[in-house]
Amino acid sequence: MDVIGIQLVNGLSYGLLLFMITSGLSLIFGIMGVLNLAHASLYMVGAYLALAITHYTIQNFLLALIVAPLLVGLISVLLEVFLLRPTYHLGHLSQVLLTFGLAYVIHDIVRWMWGADVQWLPLPDWLGGAVELFGQTFPLYRLVVMGIGFGVAAAMWILQEKTRWGAIVRAGLSNKEMVGGLGINIKLVFTVVFAVGGFLAGFGGVAAGPILGLFPGMEFEILILSLVILVVGGLGSILGTLIASLIIGVVDTFGKVLFPQLSLFIIFGLMAVVLIVKPTGLLGKQVHGNG
């Protein structure tokens, strides 16, 4: 029983980590209709920037947790303005190919700058401890990540549901022309959304650094899970993404315990079932128009 309890916590903390990374992807996909396959690369860049910060400058993990994602957000703005914006009229296929190519370019740049060896983000001592949970040792940091994950979810929900900015974004999700016609600068909205997405990716990268480690290639491992979560959760729904992340985290954890050889297969199986039963994902909305 204790073991089941601790495995459940394992699954939830992994799921919330995945949520932090996927929420930005989901936001961009839902609002802009852009499937940004370089999103996980931004996650990797965030982790490596945090490494540079903690190693060479201020050596403060918490500061890196804020500064690195901000830098990633800035990089995303540049990407959106100079690379993506000219492709909006070209359609999904070109955007997908562009961002996928970009993912490989970033992969090589990171490899060139930081090398191929595995690295690790160090945690401050007070975060590196362990707590007793269900009579088992559990890393304190994973609990903190869970808390942060829920915090991010709550902040995004409030932002989207309770503020004017959220209203614009939601309106943009249903009908872009209409929002543009109301005199709102839709280009600016897109850039902001992209920056927020990049920030979230970078944030997830820094948060994951002390758990999963850093190396070129880490981004593709996460990308595949993020895409699964995106499909399972449904487009443009933060709540859907959250629920899907938790489900995938828990299913993955128990899958590993019960059928270790099939764990990835189980996740894809789950995705297939969701696609058959509810093609729009668990909480996905039917989006019409030029979404």
Place this chain on the structure above:
Amino acid sequence: MKKHKLLYFLLLAIMVFISACGQGTQKTASNEAASSDKPKETAQQSEQPKNNGDAGNKAQETVKIGAILPYSGVYASLGENLTKGMELYFESVNWQAGGKKIELIKEDEENDPQASLRKFRKLVDQDKIDILTGTVSTAVAYALRDEVNSKQVPYLVAHAGGDDLTRSKRSDYIWRSSFNSWQIGTSMGQYAYGHIAKKVYLAAADYAFGKEVSKAFKKAFTDAGGEIVGEVYPPLGSNDYASYLTQIKSAKPEAVYSFFAGSDAVRFVKQYEQYGLKGKITLIGSGWLNAEDIRPATGNSGEGVVSTMFWDYGMQTPENKAFVDAYEKKYNSRPSIESVEGYDAARMIVEVFNNLKGDTSDKKKVSDEFGKVSFASPRGPLKLDPETHHVIQNLHVFKTVIKDGKTENEFVETVGEFKDPGK
């Protein structure tokens, strides 16, 4: 809605694409991903003698060595280190062997059996190499095997460790100077029972090499009287070992034998500490768990790891000290396991050329000459078994300790000489 259907389709297509090739994207040190896809037809080994290039070789003033090694992608750093080791040795003999100049022709393995076959044909038909060496991936080595055999090119395998290469896929022309799964697993299996634990949990990356190593460990350990209380095989490149570690802990073993390498090894060792197993359940494994390129990332989490390997940086033999000094002087970095493999392979090739006085016209004779080579390598006495064509070497035990705030591997003892049974 139509556009979204297209997007979904793209999304699925990309997922299939990434998961197909993404498995290899993580850096798994020495250990050849996906070595399970062995070529099925070994029956058609047409042994027609081919003498292409022989006439040209006699007139040559150079001996040509072709090296197929990964210079891009996942295993690039392994390929680079192997090459550095080789070049260090060639430099120490002035790039001369058997009275001729050594020419090293490097080709990228690309971790792709088909691409490597093309490179191999280019090396043989165009460059007219005398000896082939290299390949990190076992899958690539298996793919090359039949053509190497039929074209009768002497081939010294410098890394790929799949057992079958010197067992069921043995060839008259293929020798291996590196290691195999059996040596790695068996050495710890024999050592662990008497020195570390009676009840062990097995955890190894789920692919051919990981399976072979743990099988060898299991056999040696249970033969000695030990008990395996559980085993788990996480997929290669697992993100998170949390659930496995929880499972292992609740099984209450005295030690965990694990085979992981590269990023997997770092994650496993790190999370082993985070989940409170470090210090309570001894972590044992192969030398890739506490290798030179792993320990900087694992930091103090690696303290107390006990491994068996054929070489480590800290070995205090005169041969190793000389090797380490020369390597650090030339490259300004510590040698890795792969550097030694390259160094030893280069030396074997040079000795073969020397013994033949540079006459490489008879391929069979060149190949057979490998069986006569023996010398004191940085890893200890080294020779190749004329029967199995596989390296006979000592395996040693190393323990990770903390020195001056950083981890170092300490030599514990030599387990013994390991000669593959050949079956």
